[in-house]
Amino acid sequence: MIASVLSPDPVLYIDDRWLYENQEAIETAMTMYSIERPVTVDGPDFDPFLTDRGLTTGGLVLPQKRVTIGPAAFTSWGVLGSTLAHEIEVHVPQSFLKVVATDHWMQLSLAARRIAGKVFPSVAPGPKELFENDGTWAAERAAYMHEIRNAKRFGLSQEEMGSIWRVMDYYYPSENSTDASHLSASSQKSNEEPRSQEDVRASDL
Secondary structure, three states: OEEOOOOOOEEOOOOOHHHHHHHHHHHHHHHHOOOOOOOOEEEEEEOOOOOOOEEEEEOOOOOOEEEEEOHHHOOOHHHHHHHHHHHHHHHOOOOHHHHHHHHHHHHHHHHHHHHHHOOOHHHOOOOOHHHHOOHHHHHHHHHHHHHHHOHHHHOOOHHHHHHHHHHHHHHOOOOOOOHHHHOOHHHOOOOOOOOOHHHOOOOOO
16 A cells, blocks of 8 residues: 555555566467467467466367466476467367367257157166366367376476376276376375366476
8 A cells, every 4th residue: 555646545456566577478388388379379378367287278169269378387397388289289289169069969859868768778878977068178188198198398396297197087087097106106196186287286386
């Protein structure tokens, strides 16, 4: 709180330099990890209110997408680069229309099979089908697997990789998952419930 030189009334001074520093870090990471910015991308921009590491939004038909990056991505250069790749290299090229259409189609299909399964148990959907044929499930698994396959590119630590695995397996699980075999003893799944993409944390930039 400081006093205005033009008025005796106090005014609030907000130091927003950190906003520009985070945006500059985004641009640096884009260059550092050779992440190309498609012409259909608006951003990536820093969003101090975003709770997840990153978010890609867009319409169902037009290819234009908006990418925002939250504070949780700024735990290390590797996590920041990995987050940018998750959003820009995977989610941006994805068809949101296809994702949403698949979601709705599967909901209708599964609902019909549940009803029919009461009479003919053999057609009832199994536990795996309740999530593994979902459009959102497939889109997110692809993005997280892209991060894991590029762990060396971003220099992710075992702890950071373990966090990504845990978040992916908790929110977008796979019955055939062999994820645990890829982790060291120090990064095995814990009994603690992952909160969100914010679970991926290391040291501050």
